[in-house]
Amino acid sequence: MRKFYSTTAAFRIALEAIRANKSRGILTTLGIVIGIVAVVTTMTAANGLGNRFKESVSALGSDVLYVSRRPWVFSGNFFQFRNRQNLQMREAQKLNTGLKNALAINPTTNTNKNVKYLSKTLEAINIIGTTEKHMVVSSSVPESGRFLTGFDIQSKKRVCVIGSEIKENLFGDIEPINKKMKLGRYTYRVVGVMEEQGSAGFFGGPNFDRQIFVPITSFMSSFGSHNRDFNIAVKAAPGVVLADFEYEVIGEMRKIRKLKPTEEDDFSINQMNQLVGAYNNVMGVIVIIGLVITGISLFVGGIGVMNIMFVSVTERTKEIGVRKAIGAKRKSILTQFLFESSTICLIGGVFGIVLSFGITALINKLVMPATISLPIVFVALLVSVLTGIFSGFIPAFKASKLNPTEALRYE
Amino acid sequence: MALNIQNISKKYVMGIEEVHALKDVSLKIDNNEYVAIMGPSGSGKSTMMNILGCLDIPTTGTYHLEDEDVSEMDDDQLADVRNRKIGFVFQTFNLIPRADVFHNVELPLIYGNIVPQKRKVMTDEAIEKVGLTDRAHHKPNELSGGQRQRVAIARALVNNPAIIFADEPTGNLDSVTGREIMGILDGLHRAGNTIILVTHEKEIAEHAHRIIWLRDGLIESDTVTQRAAATMEIVNN
C-alpha cells in the first residue's frame, strides 16, 4: 500500500489554495522571480562568454606551443622578467633545426603602428611580422584574397593581410584587395582579408580581428630588427603527445641558451589552455558574484514565502482542524503546505525562466550569442522548488502539529 | 458493541485554573443505536463528542471503539481511526470553501489512500445518497445552508464509517431545513449506521432512540425516547 496520499490530489489542493489568493501569491513570488532570473542569466552569460572566448582563442591551436620571453598569464610583478633576453630570430632558426617532432615553426614579432587608407587612420594597430607557416600553426584562414606566401617572405614583399575589423573600419564598403595602405610610414599592398575570429578582447585577451600580418622580412626592414623580441610558434607533428613535445622544446631552448642545469628557464612556453585557464578564473569570480546575488534574492524571496505561509496556516487553522477530523495525518498536512509553498516558488521559477528567455533574446540581439540550455532550466526549476520546501517547512510543520479540537474551535 | 467508555474524565488546565469538563463518565453504545446527547451549555457535550469521536484523548479512563483501545493512541493513530471508523457533521458545516462538492466529499478517501477509480465511485455514491448529484461541481458558496450540510453528511459517510457524529447539525439551519437534515440522518440510521448527535433542541433529540443528559460533566440521565418505545412496541407486537 502507498504510504502517502495521492500526489495529484495534493498538487490539486495546493493549486486550489494558491488560486484562492492569486494576487498575494504573485507578489510573493517576486523575490523568487528575481533570484531565478539572476541564476539563469548568470549561467547563460557565463556559457555564452565562455563559448565565444574559446572559439576566438581556438585560432591559437590547442597543439601549438608559443615560446616567448614572458608568460602570457602570470601572477606577481611584470618586472620579474626584465632580466630575460629577447628571443632572437636566429634562436628560431636553431629551434627549427634542433626539434625532431615539430611539424612547423613560425617566428613572429609585432609592433603597434597607426595605419592609414586614403584619409582614414586607425591608431595603434598590431602589426605582426610572420611567415607563410602561420597557416599551419593557426586555424584562421583568409576570407578573401590570399595569405602571405614563402615567396613574399623571401623577397621581402611589402604586402599585408588585414583582420576583418580593419577591413570594416578602414575600408568600409571598398574592396581592400590590391589597395595600397600605410603601415606607419611604409606603403603596403593588401593581398588578403582574414576571416572574423570573434573578439576575445573583453578580458584583456588578444583581439585577432584587429591586426595586420606582413612578411617578417619586410617587417624588419620597415620597422627595424634591432632589439626586437620574437615569439616562436611550434606545432607538434601528428601523434606527438603535447607534454612530451613541450619537454623537447624546453630542452632544445635550454641548449640554445646554454643554460646550466642549476639555472632556471629564461624563456616561457605558452599555450592556448593557459588563456582558457585564466579566463576560467575570471569567469569563476563573476559566476560566484552572480550566484551570491541569486542566493540573496532567493533568500529574501524565501522569507517572503515563509511569511505568506505562516499567514496561510493561521488563516486556515479551522480548515486544518477539519482535515485532521476526517483523517489527515501530520504528514498529509505537512505535505499539503509544502506542496503549496513549493508550487508558489515553482510558479515564480517559471515566470523567472520566461523572463530570462526574454533577457537572453535581448543579449543575443545586442551583445553576443547566448542560449539558455536545458540543464540551466532544469537547475532553475529545481532551485525554486527547493526554495519552496525550505521556506515552507516551518509553517507547514506548525500546521501539522495543530491539535484538531483546538483547530476546530478557532474562529 | 460500537463503543465503550469506562471512568472517563477530562480536565482542561488554563493557567492555574482547572476545568473538569467531564468527571468519571462511563457509557456503552451498541451498533446501530441512535443517541442524542443533551444538556446545558458548558455541561461537557462537545468534550464528550470530541473524545468519543477520537479527536481528543481523555485525561483518565479507557475507551474501546469496536475492538480497538483508543485511549492510549498517538495523533496519527487517532487520525487513522477517525478516517476508517468515524464521520463528523459539524454545526458550521466546515467544508473546504475552495473545493467543489465532489472534492469535499472525496477528501476522506484521499487521506485513506483509496485509489482514484474507487474514490470516484464511492464519492458519486455518497453524493447521490444526499441527493446532490446535480450540484457535484458547485462550490460551497453556491449552495444553501441545507445543501452544505448535506455535503457535510456525504463527506461523513463516504468511507462507510461505523459511527456518524453530529454536533448540533441543525444549529445553523431554519426548522424546515433542519427537519430535512434530520430526515437524512434517520435514513442513515435505518440503513444500519450508528448515529450520535449533540443538540439543544428537544424536537431534534426526539429523532434519536436514546437521550443522554449531561450536567456539570456527569451523566444525569440516560433514557429511551418515545420513538424508541414506539418502535419497540411495533417489534413486540
Ligand SMILES: Nc1ncnc2c1ncn2[C@@H]1O[C@H](COP(=O)(O)OP(=O)(O)OP(=O)(O)O)[C@@H](O)[C@H]1O
Ligand atoms: N479547550 C478548552 N480549554 C479549556 N476549557 C475548555 C476547553 N474546551 C472546553 N472547555 C471547558 O469545558 C467545559 C465543557 O465545555 P464543552 O464545550 O464540552 O461544553 P458544551 O456542553 O459543549 O457547551 P455548549 O452547549 O455551549 O457547546 C466548559 O466549562 C468549557 O469552558
Ligand SMILES: [Mg+2]
Ligand atoms: Mg458544545
